[in-house]
Amino acid sequence: MQKFSLHAYAILVFGDMPAIAKLMRMKGVNSIHPCCACNITAIFNHDLLAGGKKTYYTPLWRPAAAGECYNPSSLPLRTHDEFVRQATQVSEALNATVKKEQAKQFGINGLPILSSLSSLSFPSSFPHDFMHILENIIPMLVNLWTGSFKGLDDGKEDYLLASSVWSAIRAACTKSSQTTPSSFGCQVPNIDTECHFFKAETWLLFATILGPVLLQGRFKKKVYYDHFVLFVKLINKCMQFHLTTEEIDSIEQGFILWVEKYEWYIKFAFLVSIVAENI
Structure with a gap:
């Protein structure tokens, strides 16, 4: 009986959004940098809006005082090297105060154990739910x-x-x-x-x-x-069970158009009133 070495490699990790955030050691949806895929910066809402709850939002459009608006076709995407470097920096922080501040800045709580697997790439191996x-x-x-x-x-x-x-x-x-x-x-x-x-x-x-x-x-x-x-x-x-490259591109452009129209219709009037206090 001939023996051989069997190698298995994890290349994708699936789960709902909270689970993926835990696996990646991300701070999660209600943080300044909530997205696992890009470095978009969230805007803090006014306490009186949203029933007194402190919530962060990530609109593409934002008043000039809040910084530049984001182009949905060219978001500031995270890369594997950047993610690991930032996560390592948080994990090796000199003290708890520095660690808390860096975690807030990067949206990462520390180096995830899955980063030791060379077959996984952060964040591309963790698709959205x-x-x-x-x-x-x-x-x-x-x-x-x-x-x-x-x-x-x-x-x-x-x-x-x-x-x-x-x-x-x-x-x-x-x-x-x-x-x-x-x-x-x-x-x-x-x-x-x-x-x-x-x-x-x-x-x-x-x-x-x-x-x-x-x-x-x-x-x-x-x-x-x-x-x-x-x-x-x-x-x-x-x-669909099967998607062509052209269909994937059309889905991407479709969601970009949908979000742009959404922000246009809603106009994010509640964001305008909070910029002076929260940015």
Whole structure:
């Protein structure tokens, strides 16, 4: 019987966003440098907005006092060498005070044990979690449309849905469960009173199957519906079993366009009021 050496190499690490942050020893989403892929700097919100919670946001557009705006096609990406160097610097800090300050500056708490594996590259071996795109972005849009997003109204825009319209939509969501085949996914409960039952699968079903029908003609301006449909098309593309290089490029450009339009519509009025105090 002939023997041979079998070598296995870990090249990708999967998990939800909090788990990946722990594995990479990142500070996480609510920090000054929250992104594991790039060095974008977050802006601190005003305590009175967001119900008194101190939260950081990472918009592309920001007032001049907050520094330069970010080009989504050319973000300041992290590299493996930079990441390891910064993580090592934090781990070997002279004292706890210096370590805390450097961790805050880099968004890294220390050198992860997985960095000892030469087959892994930080951060490219740690792809983003698709589940949280569904569980974060879609509920955020719903909150915006219903005027319940951290005290932010529609400002100079007009994307809020009338209460009677939203009431009809949530009733239709509940009723749809009676005629939707189980092979399509789980039941969609009342999106208003039973939103705590929603999970990634529920939000996916709402966004890709129910939303495009129930939201059509509901907004006062069609641009908001078109913006939502663009997001749905991108979700559907991401769920394909096979993607060509051209399709991957179109997904990237599609998300860039979607975020730019989102920031244009929302205008981030709440950011303007906090720059003087928090930057």
